[in-house]
Amino acid sequence: MTNKTPAEFTLIIFPEPTTLTVRISGELDYDTSEDFVHVVVRHLAEHPRPHDVHLDFHELTWIDSTGLSALLMIHRHTRAADATLHLDNRPPVLDRILLVTNVLDHLTTPHHTRAHPSGRPANDDITGTGSF
Amino acid sequence: MPAPADGLSAPAERLRSPDADRRVGETWTEAPHPVLVVDRHGGLLRINEAARHLLPAAVSGDWLHERVPAWLADAHQRISDGLRRTSAGPLTGIINDRLFEAHPTEAGDGDVVWWLADETERREAETALGNAQRRSEILSEVSSALLSTLNVPRCMEVAASMAAEHLAEAAVLVAPPQGRRYALTYARQGGPTTQVTRRVDISGVPGLSEALQGFPPVPARWINPDDIPDWVIPHDFAAPVGSVIVAPLPGHGVPAGALILLRSSTERAFTEGEEIFARLFAARAGAALSAARLYSEQAAITATLMRELLPPKLGSVHGVEYGGGYRAAKEQERVGGDFYDVHPGADTTEETLVVLGDVAGKGLEAAVLTGKIRNTLHALLPLAGDHQHLLDLLNSALLTSHHTRFVTLVLASVRRHAGRVRIRLTSAGHPAPLVVRADGSVTEVPARGSLVGVLPRVKATTVEVVLAPGESCLLYTDGITEARGGPLGDELFGERRLRRALADCAGMPAEAVVERVQMLVGQWLGPARHDDMATVAITAPRSAPAVVAGGHPRGRTRPRSRGQDSRRTP
Numbered sequence: 001m002t003n004k005t006p007a008e009f010t011l012i013i014f015p016e017p018t019t020l021t022v023r024i025s026g027e028l029d030y031d032t033s034e035d036f037v038h039v040v041v042r043h044l045a046e047h048p049r050p051h052d053v054h055l056d057f058h059e060l061t062w063i064d065s066t067g068l069s070a071l072l073m074i075h076r077h078t079r080a081a082d083a084t085l086h087l088d089n090r091p092p093v094l095d096r097i098l099l100v101t102n103v104l105d106h107l108t109t110p111h112h113t114r115a116h117p118s119g120r121p122a123n124d125d126i127t128g129t130g131s132f
Numbered sequence: 133m134p135a136p137a138d139g140l141s142a143p144a145e146r147l148r149s150p151d152a153d154r155r156v157g158e159t160w161t162e163a164p165h166p167v168l169v170v171d172r173h174g175g176l177l178r179i180n181e182a183a184r185h186l187l188p189a190a191v192s193g194d195w196l197h198e199r200v201p202a203w204l205a206d207a208h209q210r211i212s213d214g215l216r217r218t219s220a221g222p223l224t225g226i227i228n229d230r231l232f233e234a235h236p237t238e239a240g241d242g243d244v245v246w247w248l249a250d251e252t253e254r255r256e257a258e259t260a261l262g263n264a265q266r267r268s269e270i271l272s273e274v275s276s277a278l279l280s281t282l283n284v285p286r287c288m289e290v291a292a293s294m295a296a297e298h299l300a301e302a303a304v305l306v307a308p309p310q311g312r313r314y315a316l317t318y319a320r321q322g323g324p325t326t327q328v329t330r331r332v333d334i335s336g337v338p339g340l341s342e343a344l345q346g347f348p349p350v351p352a353r354w355i356n357p358d359d360i361p362d363w364v365i366p367h368d369f370a371a372p373v374g375s376v377i378v379a380p381l382p383g384h385g386v387p388a389g390a391l392i393l394l395r396s397s398t399e400r401a402f403t404e405g406e407e408i409f410a411r412l413f414a415a416r417a418g419a420a421l422s423a424a425r426l427y428s429e430q431a432a433i434t435a436t437l438m439r440e441l442l443p444p445k446l447g448s449v450h451g452v453e454y455g456g457g458y459r460a461a462k463e464q465e466r467v468g469g470d471f472y473d474v475h476p477g478a479d480t481t482e483e484t485l486v487v488l489g490d491v492a493g494k495g496l497e498a499a500v501l502t503g504k505i506r507n508t509l510h511a512l513l514p515l516a517g518d519h520q521h522l523l524d525l526l527n528s529a530l531l532t533s534h535h536t537r538f539v540t541l542v543l544a545s546v547r548r549h550a551g552r553v554r555i556r557l558t559s560a561g562h563p564a565p566l567v568v569r570a571d572g573s574v575t576e577v578p579a580r581g582s583l584v585g586v587l588p589r590v591k592a593t594t595v596e597v598v599l600a601p602g603e604s605c606l607l608y609t610d611g612i613t614e615a616r617g618g619p620l621g622d623e624l625f626g627e628r629r630l631r632r633a634l635a636d637c638a639g640m641p642a643e644a645v646v647e648r649v650q651m652l653v654g655q656w657l658g659p660a661r662h663d664d665m666a667t668v669a670i671t672a673p674r675s676a677p678a679v680v681a682g683g684h685p686r687g688r689t690r691p692r693s694r695g696q697d698s699r700r701t702p
Contacts, residue, residue: 030494064663065469065492065540065610072536072586100610101540101561102582102591 008061011039020050020083025059028067037070041077053078058089068097075107084110165249166232170196172212172242174205186228186248201227204234204246211236211244218244224251231255267409270298271416278420285315285327287424291381291391291417292319299410300377300393300402302369305417306334307389308344318366326366336361343380343390349411352377352402364392371396377407379414383422391417441471441499443666446642449476449484451548453671455642457650461494461611461664469498470609470666473506475513480548483556485516488607488668489541490562498537498664505530505539519543519558523581523590530585538585542607546670553599553672558592560584563610566631568645570602572638574631577605599672602639611665612649617658625656642671 009026022040026032044053055074071087078085085107087094098104160167166183170176176194183190190199197205203225210216218236225232227248235247277290288305295303296319307315312331319325334340338359339350357373365373374397381388391414395402402410446454460468469491477484487509491498508529515522522543530539540561547554557565561583564576581592597605608630615625633652637645646669653665 064614065490065538066494068583069492069536069538069586072538076536100563100580101538102580103561103587106582106587 011036013039013043015043015047016050017048018051019054020044020047020052021054021056023056023059025061027062028060028070029062029064030066033066033070036067037073040074044077044081044083049081050083052086053083054086054088056088057091057094060091060094063094063097065097068101068103071107072103084108160245163247165247167248168196168200168246169239170208170244170246172244174208174212177243183248186230201225207234207236208244208246212242222249263405267412270294271412274298274413274416275420278417279423282424282427284421284424284428285317287421288315288317288389289319289325289327291421292317293325295319295391295393295410295413295417296321296323299406299413300395301399302366302394304364304366304392304394305381305389306340306344306392308387316363320366320368323366323368330363332363333361337364337378337392339378340390340392343378344387346380346382346387349377349379349407352407357397360394365394369394369396371398373397374399375401377402377410379410381414381418381421383418384426386422388418388421388425437496437499437503441503443472444474446474446668448673449474450480451673452484452546452553453642453669453673454486455644455646455669455671457646457665457667459611459650459654459662459665461662468495468664469493469502470611470664471502471506472607472666472668473509474668475510475516477547483516483545483547485513486544486546486607486668486670487541488544488562488609488666489539490609490611490664490666491539492537494664501537501539505541516543516545519545519556519594520590520592523558523560523584523592527584527587527590531588536586538583540583542579544605544607544670548672551601551672553603553670555597555599555605555670556594557597557605558594560590560592563608563613563627566606566608566634567597567599568604568606568634568638570600570638572635574634599670601672601674604634604637604640604642604645604669604671606634606645606649607668607670608649609664609666611663612653612667615653615657615662615665617656621658625653629656639674640671641673642669645669645671 009028009032012023014021014023020043022043024036028036040053044050053074055071075085087104087108090098098107161180163180164182166186167180168176168183169178174196176190176192176196176199178192179187179190187199196208203223204227207216207223211218218238222233222235225234230250230252233249233251235249237245237247239245274291274294277294278287281287281290288307292303292305295305300321302318302320305317307317313329314332314334315327315329316332317325317327334344336359338355343349352375355376355378357376360373360376373394375395377393379391379393381391391410393402393410443456443458446456448454454474456472456474458470458472470489471491472486472488475485475487487506489502489505491501491505493501505526508526509522512522512525515525538561542562542565543558543560544565545556557577557579558581559565559579560581564579566574566576568574577595577597579593579595582590584590599605613625613627613630616622617625629652630649633649634645637648640648646667649667650665
C-alpha cells in the first residue's frame with residue numbers, strides 16, 4: 001500500500017462498510033511510522049465512517065517508541081472519527097511495550113465509555129466527535 | 133603574388149616605370165593590402181592604392197625611411213645590404229597606430245616588394261582570447277580556493293589576497309558590520325594579508341555603503357582616488373592611489389561584504405574589461421563567503437544547543453554515588469532522545485532527585501524535546517516530593533494536539549540515612565529499574581506507570597527501595613535491552629543479559645557499574661544501528677565518605693530554605 005517504506009514493511013487495507021482493517025507486517029519504527037499514520041488517516045477520511053478500526057499485528061516483527069507514538073496518533077484520529085480502535089493479534093514485542101508504557105487500555109477502550117482526553121487531532125479532514 | 137622579376141631593370145629610377153608593372157605583375161595595384169616597391173637604395177618606386185591610404189604623404193620617388201617607421205626602413209636596408217634574406221619571413225611592427233606584418237619579396241635588380249598585412253584586429257582578438265582564458269582560469273582557481281574553507285576569516289583572507297594578486301595592487305575586503313565595527317582584510321600584491329576590526333566611516337568611500345547593501349557597483353571612473361580615506365589604504369601601499377573599484381560581494385540573499393581594489397597612480401587605470409572581471413571575481417568570492425558565514429552561524433547555534441542538551445557529569449552527592457553513561461543513536465551526534473539529570477538536595481537531609489528518561493524519536497528533534505522536559509522538571513523541583521504530582525504537571529506541560537511524541541521516565545528521590553540509601557522510585561511508562569544486592573542477586577523494582585505527554589492523566593506507582601553499602605540501583609533506557617547484535621547479529625541484548633551483567637557488579641562503585649554495562653552492550657552491538665542508550669547507577673558506597681561534595685552543577689530551587697533560593701554544589 002505504501003511505496004516509500006522498506007520492502008519488509010507492508011500495510012494491507014481491507015475497507016468494509018463499518019470496519020476498516022489494516023494488516024501490518026514488518027517493523028513499525030522510526031522509519032516506517034510516518035507512512036503508517038498517513039495511510040491509516042487517509043483511509044479513515046475516505047472511507048464511509050467506520051465504527052471499528054482493526055489493526056492486525058499478526059505479522060508485526062518489531063515496534064519502537066516512534067511506532068507506539070504512531071499508534072497514539074492513530075488513536076486520536078479514530079476517536080475523533082467516532083470509531084473504536086482494536087489492536088488484534090498482538091505479538092509479545094507489542095504487548096511488552098504496551099505493558100511497560102501502560103497505554104493498552106487507553107488505546108482500546110471503546111470511545112463512548114471514555115471521557116474525552118484533551119488532545120485534538122491536527123488533521124482538519126477529521127471532524128470531532130462533538131464530545132465536551 | 134607578383135610575377136618573378138624578368139631582369140630588365142632601371143636601378144635608380146624614381147619615376148613611374150611601365151617596367152615595374154611588368155616585373156611585379158599587373159594586379160598588385162588593386163591588392164587590398166598596402167604594397168610598396170622599393171629599390172636597393174631605399175627609394176620608393178611604386179605604391180598601390182591601399183598603401184596610399186596608409187601613408188597619405190608618400191609618393192613615388194620618396195625615400196622609404198622618410199615615410200615609414202624605422203623598423204621597416206631598417207629591415208629594407210639590411211636586405212639591400214645582404215644582411216637579411218627575403219625568405220627569412222615577415223617582420224612585425226606598428227605603422228600609424230596599427231600593427232602590420234611586412235612580407236618582403238625580391239623583384240630583381242635589388243628591388244624589394246613589401247607586402248603589408250594589417251594584423252591589428254587579429255592580434256586584439258588573440259589578446260582578448262588570452263585574457264578571457266586567463267580570467268576563467270583565475271575564476272576557477274578562486275572558486276576552488278575559496279570553497280575549500282568554511283572558515284569566514286580564512287575565506288576573507290583568501291579572497292583579498294587573490295584579488296590583490298590578480299586584479300589590483302592592493303585589495304581591501306570590507307565585511308558587513310557587526311554593531312558599528314567592520315572586519316577589514318587588507319592584502320597587497322606580493323605582501324602579507326592583515327585583518328583588523330575597527331570602527332570606520334564607510335560613507336567616506338564613494339559607493340561603499342551602497343555596495344554593502346548589495347547595490348550594483350559605481351563605475352570606477354566616477355570614483356576620485358583623492359577622495360579615498362586613509363583607512364582604506366594599506367600601511368605599506370606607498371604610492372598615491374591612482375584608480376579605485378568598489379565591488380559588492382553578493383551573498384545568498386544578503387550581501388556578504390564589499391571589495392575595494394586599489395591601483396597606484398604610477399600604474400594604468402582599471403579598464404572596463406577589468407571592472408567587469410572584478411565583478412565576476414566578487415560574485416564568486418561573495419558566494420563562497422556567504423556559504424562560510426551561513427555554515428559558521430549554524431555551527432555556532434548547534435554548539436550552543438549541544439551545550440544545553442549534553443548529559444551532565446555525575447559524581448558523589450550527599451554520601452551517595454552516581455554514575456551516568458550515554459551513547460547517542462547516531463554516532464556523529466552527541467545528543468538524542470535519552471537524558472538523565474541529578475538534582476542534588478539542599479543538604480544531606482533533603483532528597484536528591486534523579487531523572488532518567490527517553491523521548492520517542494531520535495536525533496536533534498528528540499533532543500530538543502528532551503531539553504524542554506529537562507527544563508520543565510528543573511522548574512518543578514520544589515514539588516519533587518510528590519512524584520505523581522510532578523508527573524501530572526509535566527504531562528500537562530507536554531500535551532499538544534500537534535503530535536503524540538511522548539516521554540517515558542523514571543524518577544528517583546534519593547537520601548542517605550544511617551549508612552543506607554533510601555530511594556523512592558516511580559516509573560512513568562519506563563522499563564523498571566534493577567537493583568543489585570551485595571550478594572549479587574538482581575531484582576526488578578516493581579514500579580509501573582503510564583507514559584507522559586499524550587494521555588489526559590498519568591497513572592504511576594511509587595516504590596521504595598533501600599540499598600545497603602555496595603548495592604546499586606540501575607536506571608536504564610530500552611536502548612540497552614534492545615541493542616541488536618550478538619553472535620547472529622540480530623539478537624536483542626535483552627533484560628536477562630542485563631541482569632547477568634549487573635550480577636557481576638555487586639560492590640562496584642557507581643561509575644564502574646555504568647561502564648561495565650556500557651562495555652558489555654557495546655561488545656554485543658552488531659553493525660546494525662542502535663537506539664539512544666542511557667544508564668544511571670545509584671550506589672550506596674561501602675565506606676561512608678567524610679565529605680559530601682561534587683555532583684551536578686544545576687542548583688535545586690528551595691523556596692523555603694533560609695535566605696537563598698538556589699544553590700550550586702561545588
